[in-house]
Amino acid sequence: MTVCTRFAPSPTGYLHIGGARTALYSWLYARQQKGRFILRIEDTDRERSTDEAIDAIFQGMKWLGLEADAQPVFQTQRFDRYREVADQLLAEGHAYRCYCTKERLEALREARIKMKRKPRYDGHCRDRDDHPSDAPFVVRFRNPLEGEVVVSDLIRGPVTFQNEELDDLIIARSDGTPTYNFTVVVDDWDMHVTHVIRGDDHLNNTPRQMNILQALGATPPIYAHVPMILGEDGKRLSKRHGAVSVLQYRDEGYMPEALLNYLVRLGWSHGDQEVFHCDELIELFDLKQVSRSAAVFNPKKLLWLNEVHIKESAPAKVAEQLQWHFDSLGIDASAGPSLVDLVIAQRERAKTLKEMAESSRFFYEEFEKYDAKAARKNLTDAAWPALTALREALAALDDNGWASDERLHETVEKAAERLALGFGKLAQPLRVAVTGGSVSPSINVTLRLLGKTKVLARLDRAIASIAS
């Protein structure tokens, strides 16, 4: 049996992190079992589904690296198939046409509520054999009246439902369109899904889906219902708690690996290990060990993991993400040091990639003006002779010297000695002169990455600005 999992979002909003976590668990399980992972867009609710949401799902999944093994499936393209299976169930007596009017159903509902009982269909048309030819009808599944359904959930253990609690579900509406629980069943069956990993808000749907699968002669998949994610106040995670959309995390400068690492740990652990890289997760992740209780989202921990992943990931990987932020901030990455070199220089100091990109702009573009406070303190009359002398020393340095952090350091150090200044007393005005502000990687690295031409031109500008 080849394992097949799927992520089946309804494109009615952004891809939120709860969805991303079930997608991740499904993807990890498929990869670990050398199986297949499918992306299925559950877009049958045409009023609430939008193209923007579909696009956000694709972009989010791509950014997270949760690639599917086949083209995405759209439920709206499978209506013929759902009709065919509904007809099959009708022909085999597992489903029936229900002609009950809205008014009758409404009256039934009210009567049951008055009796303080759960509203449910009373099976009025279940055994009816007249077929009023022009009356509208829905198709209902003939749910077994007795017995029980046991969901052997991988995370929660066995959960038992009584059939008498489940009413005859509508599988096709009067306009012929299929309903949610039915499309899921047909798709999971047709796509040979072996493991359904989804949010536990779907647990109540599971016995109904299993009954339909059984009626079709199919073996139900194995289910794993993942508990909810809560905000720090114990309420279900929502926008009130901050960013909940995957793409918002991208925009704010998170590494996809950091978000994946955070999400996997929300509800799963491996000893006391906190930092995981993707390959390692594929090996270690264990669906059976996912916690049964809801997890609490902690943005500070996610930010901490982001810093760790920025520092520890291969610079080329970080650079790839950083390029996106350069593009979105309109910084031309070809106008300065390679992004890999930049990442190596900046990775110790950045909490997010957005911050890294913003604080690196001066490597690529001329800054407009000096940071006022830094300039007041450092670009003083007293700094003028020092910067002038330093310019001369740096101008005399050859290309090999400009490629060497040590020689650049030595050049600044020697100039400081000659000027009888402490290293910092010279390095800081130099930093303000070449970066426009008071924060940058170590001065030798800053000089090397900027390169001789930019450094000398900016020193000229600083010297002139002091003189004016």
Ligand code: GLU
């Ligand atoms: N489309 C459902 C949702 O977005 C998921 C259904 C499923 O995984 O079975 O909540």
